[in-house]
Amino acid sequence: MQNGEVLGARSLYIAIGVKDGMVYRIRYGYEPLSEFINTDVGKLITKNALESPELREQMKKLKNPIDMKTEMQEIDRPHPKSFPTVETYHHIVTGQPIPPTVFSTKEPGNP
Numbered sequence: 001m002q003n004g005e006v007l008g009a010r011s012l013y014i015a016i017g018v019k020d021g022m023v024y025r026i027r028y029g030y031e032p033l034s035e036f037i038n039t040d041v042g043k044l045i046t047k048n049a050l051e052s053p054e055l056r057e058q059m060k061k062l063k064n065p066i067d068m069k070t071e072m073q074e075i076d077r078p079h080p081k082s083f084p085t086v087e088t089y090h091h092i093v094t095g096q097p098i099p100p101t102v103f104s105t106k107e108p109g110n111p
Contacts, residue, residue, distance in 0.1 A: 022094075026087045037079050047075055 015025035036042045049055060050071055059065040 022092055024089055029084045034079060034081050043075050
């Protein structure tokens with residue numbers, strides 16, 4: 001494992017294969033984001049995002065939409081001090097081209 005810093009994450013651990021040099025797992029936490037979310041400004045931004053018509057339209061498309069009323073009530077509740085995230089990579093293939101259809105070149109929300 002190697003330690004580093006990425007996008008404000010205070011802890012970053014990367015599992016890199018000793019023999020092949022491939023990245024197999026990345027684990028990080030966003031403590032600064034967690035701290036910000038608990039500030040008055042962070043709560044205001046969250047509230048504005050939850051009230052946005054764009055988000056409400058996206059929620060209508062989901063199979064199990066988020067209960068926006070409950071989310072609004074949760075804004076003032078203290079949030080966790082960290083949001084640990086783990087990315088694990090399986091079925092890694094090398095030496096083959098990636099089809100262009102795998103990546104979208106369009107901005108989210110613009111068909």
